[in-house]
Amino acid sequence: MNGSASRTITIPHLGRVEGHGGIFLKIVDDRVVEVNLDIHEGSRFYERLLVGKNYLEVQGIITRVCAICSADHTVAALMALENALGLPETERVQRLRGLLLLGAAIESHALHVFALALPDYLGFDSVIAMSEKYPTEVASALQLKQLGNRVQELVGGRPVHPINPIVGGFGRLPSHRQLSALREELTGAIDSAMRFVDLAVTLELPGWSTNPTVFMALRPDDAVYRFRGLTLCTSRGEEYPAASYREVVQEYAVEHSHAKHAALASGGTYMVGALARLWLLGDRLGGRAREAYERLFPDGVQPNVLLNNWAQLVEIVHCLERGVALCDELVSVSETDRDAIEFEVRAGRGIAAIEVPRGILFHEYEIDDHGTVVAANIVTPTAQNLANVEDDLRAAAEALLLTGLPCGDAELQGNLEMVVRAYDPCISCSVHVVRVDS
Amino acid sequence: MTTGNTKPRVGIFGLTGCAGDQLQILNCEDELLWLAGTINIVDWVMVKSENDHSCRLDIAFVEGVVATELDLEMLRTIRARTTFLVALGTCAVWGGLPAMRNEIPKGVLDREVARAGDPTVLDAVEALPATHFVPFDFLLPGCPIERHEFLATVNSLLFGTVPELPAVPVCLECKTRENVCRVIEHDEVCCGAMTRGGCGARCPSHGVACGGCRGPVEEPHYDANATMFGDRGISWVDISARMRKFSAPVWMRMGLEGVIDHER
Numbered sequence: 099m100n101g102s103a104s105r106t107i108t109i110p111h112l113g114r115v116e117g118h119g120g121i122f123l124k125i126v127d128d129r130v131v132e133v134n135l136d137i138h139e140g141s142r143f144y145e146r147l148l149v150g151k152n153y154l155e156v157q158g159i160i161t162r163v164c165a166i167c168s169a170d171h172t173v174a175a176l177m178a179l180e181n182a183l184g185l186p187e188t189e190r191v192q193r194l195r196g197l198l199l200l201g202a203a204i205e206s207h208a209l210h211v212f213a214l215a216l217p218d219y220l221g222f223d224s225v226i227a228m229s230e231k232y233p234t235e236v237a238s239a240l241q242l243k244q245l246g247n248r249v250q251e252l253v254g255g256r257p258v259h260p261i262n263p264i265v266g267g268f269g270r271l272p273s274h275r276q277l278s279a280l281r282e283e284l285t286g287a288i289d290s291a292m293r294f295v296d297l298a299v300t301l302e303l304p305g306w307s308t309n310p311t312v313f314m315a316l317r318p319d320d321a322v323y324r325f326r327g328l329t330l331c332t333s334r335g336e337e338y339p340a341a342s343y344r345e346v347v348q349e350y351a352v353e354h355s356h357a358k359h360a361a362l363a364s365g366g367t368y369m370v371g372a373l374a375r376l377w378l379l380g381d382r383l384g385g386r387a388r389e390a391y392e393r394l395f396p397d398g399v400q401p402n403v404l405l406n407n408w409a410q411l412v413e414i415v416h417c418l419e420r421g422v423a424l425c426d427e428l429v430s431v432s433e434t435d436r437d438a439i440e441f442e443v444r445a446g447r448g449i450a451a452i453e454v455p456r457g458i459l460f461h462e463y464e465i466d467d468h469g470t471v472v473a474a475n476i477v478t479p480t481a482q483n484l485a486n487v488e489d490d491l492r493a494a495a496e497a498l499l500l501t502g503l504p505c506g507d508a509e510l511q512g513n514l515e516m517v518v519r520a521y522d523p524c525i526s527c528s529v530h531v532v533r534v535d536s
Numbered sequence: 537m538t539t540g541n542t543k544p545r546v547g548i549f550g551l552t553g554c555a556g557d558q559l560q561i562l563n564c565e566d567e568l569l570w571l572a573g574t575i576n577i578v579d580w581v582m583v584k585s586e587n588d589h590s591c592r593l594d595i596a597f598v599e600g601v602v603a604t605e606l607d608l609e610m611l612r613t614i615r616a617r618t619t620f621l622v623a624l625g626t627c628a629v630w631g632g633l634p635a636m637r638n639e640i641p642k643g644v645l646d647r648e649v650a651r652a653g654d655p656t657v658l659d660a661v662e663a664l665p666a667t668h669f670v671p672f673d674f675l676l677p678g679c680p681i682e683r684h685e686f687l688a689t690v691n692s693l694l695f696g697t698v699p700e701l702p703a704v705p706v707c708l709e710c711k712t713r714e715n716v717c718r719v720i721e722h723d724e725v726c727c728g729a730m731t732r733g734g735c736g737a738r739c740p741s742h743g744v745a746c747g748g749c750r751g752p753v754e755e756p757h758y759d760a761n762a763t764m765f766g767d768r769g770i771s772w773v774d775i776s777a778r779m780r781k782f783s784a785p786v787w788m789r790m791g792l793e794g795v796i797d798h799e800r
Contacts, residue, residue: 113585116555140552140603140663142634152774158747158781162633165556165680209562213583224584226572236569244565255742257563258556258680259749262742269743436743515585526554 103127107495109511112518114214114224116166117525121491121514122354128499130492135484135518137355139529145474153179153443153469154265160461161259163476164526166209168259169202169250170454171476174461179265181448182465183441190428190437191267194253197424198263199325199452200417201249205257206455207372207410207417208246210522212239212294215407218516219301235297238290242414245287249421252276267438274429281425284418288386291415295390298408306501307517308402309493311486312366313374316340316453323375323382323416325453333377336364340451343460347477357528359485360477367485370457371521372409373399380412387416403490403520410455410522443469456480456522478527490517544594544694547579549614551600551607551666552634556680557625558582558599564683571687574694593617595693599624601634603663615670622689626679628666630751630783633679635663638784664785674698679749679782682734702734705753706746710737718745723768725778730756748782758787 107123118139124132144163148156160175161168173195180187187195213225216239222228229236247257252272254260262269272280312334318327330338330346338346349358362368376391377399383391394408447464457479464473494517498505550558562583564571571577575595579587596618602608615621626632667675676689685701692699702709707728710717718726718740727748728740739746752758758779765775780787 111581113581113587114583116582118550138604138606140601140607140634142552142603142663143637143640144633146640147633147636151777155777155781158749159633159636162554162556162679165554165559168554168556213562217585223586224580226569226577226584229569229572240565240568244563247563247565255738255744258559261739261744261747264744269739270741 105507107507107510107514109515112515114217115519115523115525116164117523117529119518119523119525121511121518123491123495123514125495125499128496130495133488133492133495134354135488135491137357137484137525137529139356139525141356141529145476148463148471148474151471153183153463153465153471156463156471156474157263157265158261160474160476163478164524165258166206167202167454167456167459167478167524167527169198169254170452170459171461172254172260172263173199174450174452174454174459175463176263176265177450177452178448178461178463179465181450182446182463183265183444183448184446185266185439185441188267188437188439190271190431193424193428194268194271195263196324196326197249197421197428198253198260199454200421200424201246201253203246203325203455204414204417204421205243205246205250206522207414208239208243210455211407211410211414212236212243214522215516215519218512218519219303235294238293242287242291245283248283249280252280264438266441267436269436269438271433271435271437272428274433277425277429281422281429284421284425288415288418291411291418292386292390294411295393295415298411299393303402303404303408304513305402306497306513307404307490307494307520308400308497309490310401311489312362312368313377313401314362314368314370314458314482315375315378316451316458317379321382323379323384323387323420327453328451330451330458331378332362332368333374334364340460341449343449343451343477344475347460347482349477349481355484357481357484357525360482361485367489368482369403369486369521370479370482371406372413372455373403373406374457375453376409376412383412383416385416385419387412387419390415403517406520406522413455443467454479456524456527457482478524480521480524480528483521483523484528487518487521487523543574543576545578545591546575547593547596547614547618548577548582549579549596549598549610550582551598551611551628552603552663553600553625553627553632555582555599557597557628557678560680560683561597561686564687567687571690575690590617593619595620595622597622597624598666599628601627601631601663601665602669603634608669611666611669620673620693621670622674622676623665623667623672624676624686625681626677626749626751626782629675629677631663631665631668631785632782635665635784636781638662638664668785676701677732677751678734685734702732703754704733705729706731706733706735706737706740706750709733709735710740710746713737713741715740716743719764719768723770725765725770725775727761727779730758730761730779748779751783752786
């Protein structure tokens with residue numbers, strides 16, 4: 099190559115992701131000199147909107163930060179508020195919220211893996227086009243997604259923006275008959291999820307997307323694979339109490355994006371999500387999920403973000419199995435219509451951290467003696483991942499150019515889109531915000 | 537809508553919002569493949585990577601609020617290329633939750649938010665429903681939309697007509713379900729009497745007061761409702777916060793903010 103060759107890659111609107119985002123890359127002599135993941139979705143200032151509202155309004159507002167993650171925001175908000183009010187979570191409520199999170203994860207992962215990501219690996223522009231050649235697979239994928247929604251409808255009241263979970267418990271509890279029926283459906287779906295594992299092992303993922311990074315996940319206290327825990331742990335061996343997240347995660351504004359970026363205070367960008375969870379906690383998986391994990395990751399978890407799709411597939415199997423166990427636990431105790439504890443309002447500050455499909459979600463609220471929200475802070479998984487996405491885009495583009503294979507704009511664009519998509523970014527979530535320093 | 541054997545060309549779009557209404561379309565799992573075979577979805581960025589952004593559209597569905605100049609430009613372009621335009625969800629119809637931010641004075645946003653180093657405030661225009669800017673041919677409220685109402689709309693459009701959707705308040709649907717009243721029995725601010733039904737009174741049926749997510753009925757009688765809640769000892773701040781949540785622009789236009797402040 100003679101002199102300095104400069105080119106730019108612009109993808110104004112990313113397809114098959116939630117929300118509005120684009121990619122801009124400037125390349126000089128096969129080196130990426132500028133990389134922007136542009137987030138141009140409008141801001142909605144939800145944290146600022148909560149200030150001055152009654153704490154009972156929080157869930158109904160904050161669930162609408164994002165539709166796909168609405169059950170996750172609901173559970174995180176209720177846990178943080180109850181924390182602020184000093185309320186305990188009864189065992190039944192804890193299990194039901196756990197079941198709700200599993201339903202949300204099944205729906206979200208199924209939507210992403212089968213409808214948004216898989217078309218890339220099978221060579222289609224959408225799941226609709228894919229259904230002509232793979233009708234059975236698409237039908238079965240939609241059934242899995244629907245089952246995730248059915249769980250959310252039963253526990254949350256509807257598949258998007260749940261209405262049944264409230265501060266202190268639930269409006270109406272599912273009956274034992276409904277839980278038993280759900281249990282059978284979850285059991286029956288495990289085989290069909292495993293058939294996608296059979297399909298996935300036949301697909302070869304490219305290596306140009308490999309880029310070492312730091313993984314972070316929430317570690318449960320018991321040696322089990324769960325979406326709740328009190329300790330943040332990283333692949334560098336660091337450990338922090340989840341409640342100290344403000345010291346661990348540093349958010350900062352960047353000019354090209356409506357969403358903030360984040361880095362670890364100890365240095366470096368990092369990744370949260372299914373791949374991070376498998377890296378840190380994969381050994382804890384049991385049952386068929388363990389089988390899926392061993393088949394899809396025969397050499398252990400590699401730092402290749404495209405593998406996040408297969409990590410989500412492993413988690414679908416885990417969520418189905420865990421859902422069966424939770425249904426069993428829930429029907430083993432006596433049946434009742436309503437479980438909502440009585441309490442007095444008091445001033446306080448509460449933090450909740452949970453693992454949701456895209457990674458760790460933090461919610462924090464401060465309320466006064468009258469139950470009025472004084473301050474709110476939310477850190478979403480996608481906001482935590484954005485800086486890492488840009489780092490991966492840079493690495494992927496340079497690795498592709500180094501291969502010496504023909505690398506036209508169209509190929510490069512398609513491959514870079516796959517990198518972003520593998521993160522399963524939720525752009526609505528990432529721009530919800532503004533922190534108000536009180 | 538269709539001419540001869542050609543399937544109608546359809547676009548599905550999201551402005552600023554949570555993408556919940558587009559997700560509800562994807563949540564029609566049993567009907568999705570039928571839908572894809574019956575209509576020709578040529579532009580749907582959330583689901584397809586090969587989209588035609590310039591062809592004429594027979595039908596377009598738009599969700600979300602206009603919160604940026606880019607949103608407005610996109611909306612006007614969609615209107616210009618579309619024969620039958622449907623507003624999808626409460627944000628597009630009434631402004632929904634994002635429009636609540638209009639109540640925060642620009643000066644306050646600049647001071648509190650810009651100080652926190654957030655870049656987003658820079659191009660933040662007022663958030664208003666899509667219906668404020670261009671004419672729509674049909675409105676489908678809901679936060680999110682009800683799946684059966686969306687499917688009924690598509691079905692009717694295929695036959696060249698529009699569906700007859702319930703226009704009664706949630707309160708009526710709640711009565712037919714024989715739920716315990718959240719206002720009378722629990723002294724809660726329930727928006728059921730002011731809110732358009734079609735949801736089957738989902739919230740009160742779960743023992744939770746209606747939040748008003750489907751937007752107002754034709755004559756919401758806000759003042760009479762506010763007085764009723766006030767008589768039960770609920771604070772005006774809490775009453776107005778709940779009642780205007782999903783349709784703040786209407787509330788502001790009707791001057792109700794002043795009434796509440798006066799009473800306060």
